[in-house]
Amino acid sequence: MRANNQIQACHQCGGIDVHSHVVPENFPAYVGSRLPPEWPSMAVAESCHRHVMISGKVYRTVSDKCWDVTKRLEDLPGMGLGLQLISPMPELLSYWMGSADAQQMLRFLNEQIAAMVAESGGSLIGLGAVPLQDLDLAIRELEYAVRTLGLHGVEIGSNINGMPIGAPALDPFFAACEALDAAVFVHALRPAGMDRLVGPAALQQVLAYPGDVGLAAASAITGNLLLRRPNLRIAFSHGGGTLASLLPRLQEGWAVFPGLRECIAASPAEQARRFFYDTLVFDTPTLRHLVDMFGASQLMVGTDYPFNFHDRTPVERIAAAGFDADTAAALIHRNAQRYLGLERTAP
Structure with a gap:
């Protein structure tokens, strides 16, 4: 089900955005005997916006570009994009629900994403979501998303109810991703350190998200994830x-402390250059630094579209960084x- 015209589209029209999100127009009615308090719902807001309600409170106000394929596609050329990878708004990953309830919600989301991909005519491709609080259910849903719906992989949180993604307990899931040739995209979720921030709730996205993603990536290094799963593609x-910023300290600690040398089976810096990363840093000097640190072969466009806090000129930002033509194309x-x-x- 993975259409060949996706390659043609990205060459003819521009870049590939690997970081954009979907919220459905409406959430499904709960099927069960006891509605989980975290089960999301929609409330009407002004204009073309809606409020995502979770536990009786407004979690986020979103526009219809979260579900309207036509409006989404109209915005791609202006951002220099020809192909966009869509995945659920991270708060919908539902790790905190009972596993059967979460699976019900995520099956709905996965099918909604597949429907948007089908409607797009080859301009969208999709990542699904799985209930990682139950590995057996998660692997079954992964198989359904990839084999039946034709999605290209899965989005996961930077932690699973506090469990780091480098934890050995998650290895069966990553083994399944590797076997299915499914890409994995790690997004910040319910980050650590919120109690250390002073200011409004938006600081979660601005300051706490990068910290949790950094810790997640570090856990994948210290947990030797790609040494066990060398064919896993994780971003x-x-x-x-x-x-x-953490990597030079981790590399030096690996050289200095015998305990780190024993548990980390290969150079942290070398392991980090096998991961993929998006370019969503809002700063060209930082982008150049990431290319120096991780390699020109590992960075990809990311926008966080269509949320308000997204990069509206991602391809222009890469062009402004002064890379040679081959690096920019990469x-x-x-x-x-x-x-x-x-x-x-x-083809």
Whole structure:
């Protein structure tokens, strides 16, 4: 079900955005005997917006671009994009629900994403979501999303109810991703450190998200994830968050402390250059630093579209960074093709 015209679209029209989100127009009615308090619902807001309600409170106000494929596609050329990878708004990953309830919600979301992909005529591709609080259910839903719905992989949170993604307990899930050739995109979710911030709730996105993504990526290094799963394609949002600042300390600690050398089976810096990262850092010097740190082959366009806090000129920002033509092309579309396995479906 992975259409070959996706390759043609990204070459003809521009870059590939690997970080954008979907919220459905409405959430499904709960099927069960006891409605979970975290089950989301929609409330009408002004104009074309709606309030996402969780536990009786407004979690976020979103526009119809979250579900309206036509409006989404109208915005892509202005951002220099020809292909966009869509995934659920992270708060919908539902790890805190009972696993059966979460599976019910995520099946609905996965089918909504597949329907948007089908409607787009090859301009959208999708990542699903799985109930990682139950590995057996998660693997079954992953198989359904990839094999039946034709999605290209899965979005996961930076932690699973506090469990780091590098934890050995999650290895069966990553083994399934590897076996299915499914890409994994790690997004910040319910980050640590909120109690240390002073200011409004928006600081969660601005300051706490990068910290949690950095810790998630570091856990994948210290947990030797890609040494166990060498064919796993895993990407980290927000430029890997704080990882670029943590990595020199981790590398030096690996050289100094015998305990770190024993538990981390290969150089942290070398492991980090096997992950993928998006370019969503809002700063060209930082982008150049990430290319120096992680390699020009590992960065891909990310926007966080259609939320208000998104990069509206991602391709222009790469052009402004002064990269040579080959590096710019890698960042704009070639790396994403490799990450998503698109080059293997070319006509």
